[in-house]
Amino acid sequence: MDWLTTVDHKKIGILYLISGGFFFLVGGLEAIMIRIQLWQPENHFVSADTYNELLTMHGTTMIFLAAMPMIFALMNAIVPLQIGARDVAFPFVNAIGFWTFFAGGVLLNVSWFTGGAPDAGWTSYVPLATDAFNGGNVHGVDYYVVGLQIAGIGTLVGGINFLATIINMRAPGMSFMRLPLFTWTAFITSALILFAFPALTVGLVALMFDRLFHANFFEVSNGGNAVLWEHIFWIFGHPEVYILILPAFGVISEVVSTFSRKRLFGYSSMVFATVLIGFLAFMVWAHHMFTTGLGPVANSLFSIATMLIAVPTGIKIFNWLFTLWGGSIRFTTANLFAVGFIPTFVMGGVTGVMLASAPADYQYHDTYFVVAHFHYVIVGGLILGLFSGLHYWWPKMFGRMLNETLGKLTFWFFFLGFHLTFFVQHFLGLMGMPRRVWTYLDGLGFDDLNMISTVGAFLMGLGTIFFLINIVTSAAKPRDAADDPWEDGRTLEWTIPSPAPEYNFAQTPLVRGYDAYWKEKMEGKNAMTPAEPLGPIHMPSPSILPLILSIGLFIGGLGFMYHHTIVGIIGLLITFGCLFTRSLIDDHGFHIEPDELHDKGVKA
């Protein structure tokens, strides 16, 4: 019950982690099934229709239901701690963000049991995604449209919450140029969410109107325009990949610097590069449309703009290398993932520049080369980054250390499995194996490489299983992690107990420089100077409304999808009813008094 009503950002972070992790397993299972289907030519493990569904749900699940929530998990758990805040700006809205994401994710997956999952690819290109191409799977794409719409609300309000938190809730002395890099990347990622997701919202609404109410946005026979969908989708979709990768950059910066026992090299250029990448992310969407036929001028401009992003990214890579250089490096699991990230991401970046060359893209387009590229960036970038961050902050989130041996097994299986899976796909692509096709003929030279790729996928699966074992066995152990378990913590989250108490900081700390905690340590102190006297702490009270609100959206979505308008309206009424109730009943919250702090501060 506690978990259904919580508005504590640390608990919400854990909720995000559990559900994002669950969807990661679902998406991973889908990937394994795809790989089994492709392990040999002319295989009949799944039918072509099922393959389309698996492929669509794999991509959609991984991006929206696994990667994004796990990023939100880390941001929720860590950002307020890093800036010395007692809470986020909107705890209640934060809970709404989680529950709507969850409702949307469940809704998407309900489709498996009601006659067919979405099957038009995660990009849901029209006319494939329109009514006319349903086949027997009448409601498949409706689930995509409605489920993502609901989940998207959660992401958007989450982004707003982080922006407001970072702008308004920093501890005294925590100027922007002293923000830890993970917080910086969380900040820019949130800004990208703010400006990218509404475009997706409009695209989904338009597609929904076309499908449910016979509008004509993409209905070419009635004047609609299919390229319009591509523009709308990618003006959201390209920033989306930077929404995914920037937090990973942040994690790597923290981990590399902690485990090299060195200040991050080139802090201000890192900040500058992050902002620049965020800005450029909105300028390059049409590099996904080179072969659509926009013409040579548009193609050249988008080509050049895309290659420009390599500059700030290169700055980041060199700064990490210089941070490692001459440091006293400790290869903990977290750091292994971080160090493994660097060359892997560079490879993804190099193929990215190759794809950015418009004429060459006519060759690569819709082949496995593209699949290899984006998995190098997303899995080799974001997922390695997430693993790194999870191992690093696990003690702070749960009060328990993860086992290093199991952690190293996780790393090696996942890392080697990853390269085995995706490295060969570059060559499959260059040889012409098409993307999104359920099987291939014998004798084209694709057989061995596909086999290798499938073996690799299984190794990755094994790596993930080691991680799960690690979580389960550590959960049986007592919560005895030290406040600063790596002993080289540099930022504020390591100054408070593990796991962090409900109110985070008994006294708001005074920040006197970049790497605030490290600075105090270097001056021989082992704690922060408080910026305020010990006093009662005001906390928001828990609420069940966010959960009910998102159930309302869930019911409403299903209702409209199946043309039961009454049900749809009832669902929306539930949602609005919750908002209404919330605005009528003031939340006075409660206070934690100073003499309670000591009891609550010690670990359970």
Add this chain to the structure above:
Amino acid sequence: MSAHSHADGQWPHEPEKATLEGRNKVLGFWLFLGAETVLFGTLFSAFLALRHQVGEGNPTPNELFELPMVAAATVILLVSSLTSVFAVQAMHLNKVKPMLIWLLVTIVLGLGFLGLEIYEFTNYVKEGHKFTTSAFSSSFYTLVGFHGAHVAFGVLWIGLLIMQIAFKKGLTVTTASKVYVAGIYWHFIDVVWVFIFTVVYLMGKVG
């Protein structure tokens, strides 16, 4: 962080920002409007891309639009922006009654605007300009209708706010930030309407 910092009975200069909650709310709302800007921007782009796809035999924008009525709706909405400013000014001076009256005037004007819009839409439908008629009509109703829905939402919101302040909570630093935020929302939908008036109606008339 509650009203007790103003226990001396002083009405603060910027009541909406007197508490951290208030500051967060105002900032969060500005950010939300940033998202809304992208939302309407995308709707505008879709409309611009599709506005010439009228289809054989359907009424063209030029035949359809009746500028005098749309101009009247525009004036009504612009005036309602002004009255909402008066409401916020009264709030700053802690004058509850004038504030409530100006808020009331604002939503009455909003309702007037909505009435005209509904009348306009029913007329169009009679002339064969239905939601499903063409790409132009779909994008037209989506864009203008989204704005209309925003107005309707605003009316509902401010209406509830009036009731809350009048009958339950009075004007406090908490309700003050609600009034303030509702004020910026109302200006925002007004600005969007100015763009709709220009891009949809005026450009529709000149072709």
